[in-house]
Amino acid sequence: MKKEDVKFQEIFSRYKGDREELIPILQDTQAIYGYLTDPAMCAIARFLRVPQSQVYGVSTFFAQFYFTRRGKHAIKVCLGTACHVKGAGRLMEAFEREMGIGCGCITDDYSFSLERVNCVGACAIAPVVMVGEDVYGHVESKRVKEVLETYADKT
């Protein structure tokens, strides 16, 4: 058995194989690689005995699921309402400029990915940026470089 198959089997062993378990299974599977690989989708479809099209149909519907590899450090710029009125749009542009990639993209060396989130619920310290699990509050455009440099060494 291939290494990744073992990982899938371990996840599946926690489930009965019912259709309604699809979303929790997708969530657990994504936790392995940070995104849903094609072999994973195939394995899930087989396990639940549903067409792959339905597995894709459900997973593409929800914002939580990714289908491409993520950067080692996922940068999430919050574009919730409170962040928006405090200039998150320009902050996102500053990240795009500094990283040389657009929102939703990954740097060539896979060290960073940049994405937007619709609210992390830390509105009181807007604008907010999350790097992995770390939360940065009151981020100004000029601090973008500093935030990126903190993680550049850890790649």
Add this chain to the structure above:
Amino acid sequence: MRIKLEPLRQEAVKNWQELQSFGQPIILVGAATCGRASGALDVMAAIGEKMKELEIDAIVRQTGCVGMCHSEVLVDIIKPGRPRITYAKITPELAKELVEDYLVHDNAREDLAICVQGETPDEDLQVRVVMRNCGHIDPNSITDYLAQDGYMGLAKALEMMPQEIIDEVKVSGLRGRGGGGFPAGRKWESCLQVESDQKYVICNADEGDPGAFMDRSVLEGDPHSVIEGMAIAGYAIGASKGILYVRAEYPLAIRQLKIAIEQAKERNLLGENILGSGFSFDLDIFQGAGAFVCGESTALVLSIEGKRGMPKPLPRPRTSEEGLWGKPTLLNNVKTFACVAQIIHRGPDWFKSIGTEKCPGTAVFALTGKVNKCGLIEVPMGIELDKIINEIGGGVAGGRAFKAVQTGGPSGGCLPADMLNLPVDIDSLTAAGSMMGSGGMVVMDDSTCMVDVARYFLEFSLEESCGQCAPCRVGTEQMLTILKDITQGKGREGDIDLLVEMGKAIIDGSICGLGQSAPNPVLSTIRYFRDEYEAHIRDKECPAKACKALITYTIDAEKCQACGRCLKACPTQAITGAKKTPHTIDSDKCDKCGICFSECPDRFAAVLITTGGTESSN
């Protein structure tokens, strides 16, 4: 039948009293998500270190969020025989000082304190029902909750007939706190009346509104209040299974809930034969995978069934008659359930004494944006907007002028300054063209462009549209195109009327609440800020100086002191100049990022923003 809660309660009260009179100081650290984002865990570690170093004994406990997010990290210290003192904006360094100064040298450090006895400065304006325990008890301790009369509502309910409970909820006048405002008692009754072998209770904690975090705070700070409410609902409608539908983006809330459910099971407050009553109720957590439209009941139910969350078109049975797996399903918001436990325990008349006649109880708002004191507030229904923003919120930040307040998220609208005397409740906000929604309240000042805000919300709704009905899928996109044109100075005469016409058509034609409310932010900003739209279209001018296409950055040669700050900071090298030579901005290279504007010291204020002939400096 005798409900055996009393022994549990007495033990909990004893524990609680012991804790208060143990002779040891108690240190409470607010460690909900907002506290943690501000470094609460580092503060806790620093306190621990310092206590070890000084060899002091004290009880250090985590609590949820008391609502004063503007002052995080919050640390409370209760010394035996002294009032409880709350300290604001504590860093690890300050925490160490505080421990040494207060616990060793008995210097209460009044310079760091913001209030005593856990009384927030605006105590007289706020009423705590839903958030009564948040920030006071340890959310991971069921005995803390029991000591605050927790589960007494459930114990009382189990000795009542289901219809009696529903009657109490009806008498209390409680209306759904998720946005719709549907009378909770009537919803419960319709669930009770349907005959079925299996029924479900679902708590909607898929808080997807950008700018809202009330439900998260309640789950993180007082998870048992929601569990209790759900169990009461289960008994009242005859359901043995409950599901907490929580956003996957709320990992801390999920963790606290799991702990709380386990603790409740251990004490037989959940599970088989609860407290010897013969009633069994199980609770599971379902992690929502991130779809705003799943706030709609049929979409939420479908996603639990493992399908795409696409709302079912009318005519269809109500979820309360035919919901999850085709069975009667009661779906209420986090705050609704948190109210229920209190209503049963303290009686419907108590609940009715708060708020207004048609909307009894309280409203919980996440007050954010350009306001001095961002945070979570709980106020009686019917309070004026002005009191919320200027008294509790401390007014607009930075001394700027108030322009609008947005409520209800992407389904709501913006209200202007002359509506500040509006009494806030579910109906009054709807009548004013906005909505209470689940409770986001974002304050905007004169630097926020209302056209841009409308564009922002519409973009959100478009992205979150499930796409099955054309008015929502195509209509919002067309409206967004027009709005983008307007913000880029390409607006045409007639655009405003076209937006209004399309907005009304989308409201009429969409099949679910998302489409039916998506145009609200646009329509309400047109209603109250039409002149701003007109300025964009006719004069190619953005009065708030926010729309990039309509503004230019220049440097006032007379004011510029040639300090070089902006020159160094400019990411596109658009600024030229030298020592003693006033700087200039090359408008072709300028990206309008605004960094020069924020870099230029206030005492020079040399960077100017111009739009359609008017200018302003920082």
